Amino acid sequence: MDYVEQRVAQAASSHEATANTLLTPLNGLLLAALLYVAYAFLFRKPPPPEVPAEPPATVFRTFTPRTLLPYNGENGMPVYLAVRGKVFDVTRGRNFYGPGGPYSNFAGRDASRGLACGSFDEEMLTKDLDGPLDTLEDLGPSEMEALGGWEERFEEKYLVVGRLVAAGEEKEE
């Protein structure tokens, strides 16, 4: 009971002391809170959203069979293959065209004949990298149709990042 009486007397005395003072600690805390809320809502503008930058665009290049060869997925290079003069970036299909994939023969090479004939053999690739490109003259209409179908699928799925010309013809349009 003593304790309670003591506390009541204490409270009564402190209450008289702080009857209308502005700068008590409690008021100080509330004032600080009020000023911060006022600043945050009335005067501060929210920072604008930052979206990550777009990846830089790939530059369209003119490839020869020799310069296309390194792009077969090894050493962290992207995977490119060429179909009828158009070079496609097939890095997204790395499982198929990258190293160890079933069609990895096509990576970094001209795949037109292989796609037309539906074969992944080594004979389908141009042997001489410095010679003229494969003209596909000896293929029949059904093979050309198959090649056209493949080319359409590639156009829909993958990005054209360059064109393939024979060695020595890079400067032509």
Place this chain on the structure above:
Amino acid sequence: MGLASLLVALDEGVTGLFAQWNLWTSILTTALVGLLTYQLVARRDPDIHPFLLARQAQGSPVRYPGESPVYRCVAAPHGMPLNAGLNVKEPGASKWARGRDGDLRDIWRQAVAGVSDEGPDKGATGRLLTVLGTDKVVDHSLDALTRHINLVGRHLADHGARRVAIYLPNSIELLVALFACAFYDLEAVLVPFGKPDDALISMLRRSSSDTVVTASGAFPLDFVAKHYPGLRRLVWVLDDGSRHLDWNAVPEGAATSPVAVSTWQDVVNGSPAAAGRELPPLRDQKPPSDVVVFWDGGKPDEEEELVRFTAANLISGVAAQLAAIPTSQRLGPRDLFLPADSLASTHALVLTLAALFSNASVALSAAAPRADDLAAAVRAAPDLRPTVLVATPAALLKTQQDAAAARRRSSPFARLAHARRVRHLPAAPHLRRRARRRPGGRPRLSTAALADLRVLTGARIVYALAAARVAGAVAQTGLYDYRLVGEDADRLEDDAGSGSHFGPPLTSTEVLFRDKDGVRSDETGSRGEIIVRGPCVAGGEAALGVLGRMRKDNTIACYV
């Protein structure tokens, strides 16, 4: 026991703190709670999600050497064709049927037919008004105008006209002549009004016009007949004051003058009332004819550039302007469109056609394009309340500078209130202003100036970059883009707001930057000479001749 004494001390501390509660505490607590509640209740969502403004265009994944990636706006992604047509459908066709691209004739047919969407506005048409002076507004009926189109077109076609130069101020006769040429397969040549005589001769000669439709008193017939022998026919558009004069006089000095002179009023009033009510039918109509426009470079000694637009170019421009407006803000019969810029300029013309196609009311005032600032342009008709206004940057800049000067003279409280409103846009919901800027040579509006204008007019302002060979605009700021941007390419938000940008390309244009004069694109950003491509560009591709860059939010900014 430490814990007990700790708790007791804590209890004493807390009760001691709250024992200090007095009147001031109550006031402060009320203020805090009030502020928090106000923020909760008065919170308004921004008009557009900030992420959508953080990237407004998309670059192509491949770029050619010497060029930047090709940028398109988000509504026209790569791989999809650009907006080339108005999707015009026959009246009874289903809403999901695929329409055709259309041409100028379909714009007038749609204006006459009224709103076709189901809803409370179905069948509503806009009004076509001419503002004369400051107190007279003439309302034209669409049927009467259709009749005028038919009569004027048939008159010109019957008398062998092929290229019709329209040398008129902003007036209903300009629109009627333009549509008459469209319906009767004549080539229209829009000549900017108020040019000196030799510039006029040069424009007529370059466009090989054989007919001129012009306003009485504004055309030096004798001078032109002497220096331009290719002129075959002239149609005077009379104003009320000169009707009593004899306008059928041929130029002097030629007993067998080749110029046949007639008046507009004779053509439209000389036929019986029942003639010319029906437009030429839709079936079997010939391919649309071209429209030739002269682009005023703004420099006094520079010749106006002749640009030939096919109907497809203009329609694509119109479609892009319509697509640039969000669905909730679309133009409709309740809107009043006032071009305070000459209709001979492509941007204002394309916007007027877009307003007509949306069945909005259109008010034409010959004095508005010459007005110094916005107040003078709108003062032309105090009873009209235009909801959409097309203005030049010079007029807007003058309005803003006048208002800023007035504010500097006013009290600090007014200045503070203005600054706060600038920070916390948006303003009123349904007014729109569009300013246009030519590349090079015209005043540039910074985003700070645009924000001031938004608060001043209570309208949303769209700032467009227009060019000679592009119908409509090359790029345009979004309707909801109120940001203040700085000059620095790396900082998007800057209180100075001294930078300016033109927004992303439209749905009918794609923009790229070609290396020029040592300014090159690389991984840090795209910059160079601005090149525009698209179905609304005359010739397919056009170089603007100015250097620009792509900002971090993929909006276009010009180097000065």
